[in-house]
Amino acid sequence: MRGTEDTGPAGERAGGQDPARGPECPAPAQDGVRRPGNRAVRAQNERAHDPATAQGGPADGDSAHRSGDGAARVPDDQARRPGHPVAQPHEDHGPVRYGPPAPDPWLPVLPELAAVLAAASARTRPEPPGGGPVLREAARGYWDRRGLHGTAGGIAAAPGSQPLLLALIGAHGGDVLMPRPCPAAWMPQARLLGRPAYHVPTPAECGGIPDPYALLETVRRVRAEGGRPKLLLLSVVDDPTATVAPPELVREACEAAVDEGLHIISDETWRDTVHRPRDTVLLSPAEMCPDDVTVIADLSGALVPAAWPVAVARFPDTPRAAVRHARTLDILTALGALVAGPVAHAAAHALGEPDSVRDRIRRAAALQTEVAAAAHRAVLGSGALARPPQAGRHLYADLGPLRSRLADLGVTDSMELEEYLTDRLGAPAPGGHRFGDELGALRVRLGTGPLLGATPQQQTESLAAAKPLELPHVARALDGFAAVFSELR
Numbered sequence: 001m002r003g004t005e006d007t008g009p010a011g012e013r014a015g016g017q018d019p020a021r022g023p024e025c026p027a028p029a030q031d032g033v034r035r036p037g038n039r040a041v042r043a044q045n046e047r048a049h050d051p052a053t054a055q056g057g058p059a060d061g062d063s064a065h066r067s068g069d070g071a072a073r074v075p076d077d078q079a080r081r082p083g084h085p086v087a088q089p090h091e092d093h094g095p096v097r098y099g100p101p102a103p104d105p106w107l108p109v110l111p112e113l114a115a116v117l118a119a120a121s122a123r124t125r126p127e128p129p130g131g132g133p134v135l136r137e138a139a140r141g142y143w144d145r146r147g148l149h150g151t152a153g154g155i156a157a158a159p160g161s162q163p164l165l166l167a168l169i170g171a172h173g174g175d176v177l178m179p180r181p182c183p184a185a186w187m188p189q190a191r192l193l194g195r196p197a198y199h200v201p202t203p204a205e206c207g208g209i210p211d212p213y214a215l216l217e218t219v220r221r222v223r224a225e226g227g228r229p230k231l232l233l234l235s236v237v238d239d240p241t242a243t244v245a246p247p248e249l250v251r252e253a254c255e256a257a258v259d260e261g262l263h264i265i266s267d268e269t270w271r272d273t274v275h276r277p278r279d280t281v282l283l284s285p286a287e288m289c290p291d292d293v294t295v296i297a298d299l300s301g302a303l304v305p306a307a308w309p310v311a312v313a314r315f316p317d318t319p320r321a322a323v324r325h326a327r328t329l330d331i332l333t334a335l336g337a338l339v340a341g342p343v344a345h346a347a348a349h350a351l352g353e354p355d356s357v358r359d360r361i362r363r364a365a366a367l368q369t370e371v372a373a374a375a376h377r378a379v380l381g382s383g384a385l386a387r388p389p390q391a392g393r394h395l396y397a398d399l400g401p402l403r404s405r406l407a408d409l410g411v412t413d414s415m416e417l418e419e420y421l422t423d424r425l426g427a428p429a430p431g432g433h434r435f436g437d438e439l440g441a442l443r444v445r446l447g448t449g450p451l452l453g454a455t456p457q458q459q460t461e462s463l464a465a466a467k468p469l470e471l472p473h474v475a476r477a478l479d480g481f482a483a484v485f486s487e488l489r
Contacts, residue, residue: 099184100430102239102269102300103394106449107364107463108456109305112356116349117308123341129333130325131157131312135344138351139312145353146271148286148295150317156328157344160309161269161298163337164328165189165233168265168294168313171327174230175222179210181396181435181443183239183267196227199436203249206387207241207396209234212249212256219260232262236282237270240435240445241396242372242389244274247283254285254293264293269311272302272361274391275369291316294324302361303350310339310347363463368393370468372448374478379446382485393449396432399442402488406442413439424484426450451477 127135136155143150158164166189169176176190180199190197200210200218210218210232222229234253236245245253257264266285274280286293295314300306313328315321332338339347350357372389379386385398399406399417406412411420414431421429427450432443451474453459458473468474 099188100428100434100445101306102183102298103392103445103447104306104449105364105393106452107360107459110356110360112354113304113346113350117342117346120342120345123345126338126340127157127344129338130329131155131339132344135310135312135339135348135351138348139314142312142351142353143295143314146284148284148314150314154315154317154321154325156313156315156325156332157339157347158311158313158332158337159339159343160300161185161267161296161311162189163332163335164296164311164313165265165267166192167328167331167335167337168296168324169193169195169231170331171324172231172263174228176231176233177210177215177218177229177262178233178436179208179235181207181240181432181437182233183235184430184434186233187436196222198222198229202241205249206238206243206245208236208238208243209245209250209253212252215253215256216260219262229260229262232257232264233267234264234285235267235270236284237268237274237391239270239392240394240430240432241387242392242394243387244280244282244390247281250283250285251288254289258289258292262292264289266293266295267297268295269298269301270392271297273365273368273393275365275372275389277365280390286314286316291318291321294321299347299350302364303357304343304347308343308346310343312351367452367463367465367468368448371451371462371474371478374469375446375448375451375481378478378482378485381482382488384485384488389448394445394447396443396445399444399488403442405488411442414441414443415439417442417444421446421484425481451481453477 130136131139133152135157136152139155139157140150140152156164156167158167162185165186169189170193175196175198177198177200178186179202181202182199187197198218201214202209203211215232219229236250237243238245254264264285268284271282271284274282284293284295286295293316296311297313298311300309304310315325353361368389372393372395376386376389376395379395379397383401385401386395389395403412406417406420409420411417414433414437418429418431418434421444425446427447429444429446432441432445433439435445437443452462452468453473458471461471462468462474465471469478
């Protein structure tokens, strides 16, 4: 298990080859028996086109971020359509720069936040590394209202979650573990730092956290082969699965991690997008293991537009955490990862959660409750599988039951499924391989933001409507969405 790898069910490696051993080792099947096959050969061929993996990068489980030969499969008429860049050889399906962004809310900017940003537009200097005192105090208050108490000195801010996570991983030594599937941005951070990283299966009930028994087995195997597992990434409210992990499973996973000496980074970007907050118990790992959990949140989850990049981290109140906080600031400084002054001003205002921000959060979550549930019904009606979405503006579907019909359409893996559904839906539909799932699994993340309307006026109407599904533009969008999946029955 050397290098950046992917682990599957406890006791066996999932998907791909050990980069230290070369392509002669095909991926094991679920029963643990290695069998050659066209998909394994194809995956190996795809790896050959990726400079990162050619230099000893991650194993096949990180196929979300490698170049594939898929560009050659795109017909010329598709590659040259308006809105679709001309496909270049080996640059269509896998490089990190084409990785999917987080699901967009498809809602207009809150006018009050736009005014705050405009009022600060004369600020010409960025924030100091880790954020200035106003931004850090606002973040402290935000977490304090959620039961996570601390000081402003234990906060660090960065222009987005990717540089912040990169700095956090860099500040911790050792190997990195993360659930499968997981956010598309996680694996590249470990990869860029040259850190060995391992995927751990999730429990049947939810995504975002590792199955505790699989976690223990993975740690045992990594250590048996000379690895140093030190860091666990998880997300209680998850992208891509749109689920909220039950508190008892969160506790079991966190206790297992802490008992094995792992520090936990809890990504809580989506905690304010829970569809039914009064009916959902959300427990942060930092509430259970306060000395062993660093919490991060990208404010684009619910507070500010993604075009205003800012993310914040809350460190434990311990001497060891203070050292890691200082290292994190050193790395952010070296990267030049500083929050823009006007953005910091708007972010601090949003973190203070005035009435207008709280109202927008509540309305957006209520809207997604209705629209995501309707999209979920459409997916299930086709015969596909999907957990009920509990948060966010997306759902994660498994089209495995439709494999035969999809094969007739030339869709045999998640890369081809991504291409097919993106074309048919007219919106990004990233395949499960981008989130660490196996290439052969027909899984896909479906964003529900595009169903809210094509113009700011329509989106505002959706946000204000008591019954958004009855709005003509929402009904038309849902009908078109359902029609794509009904064709697969």
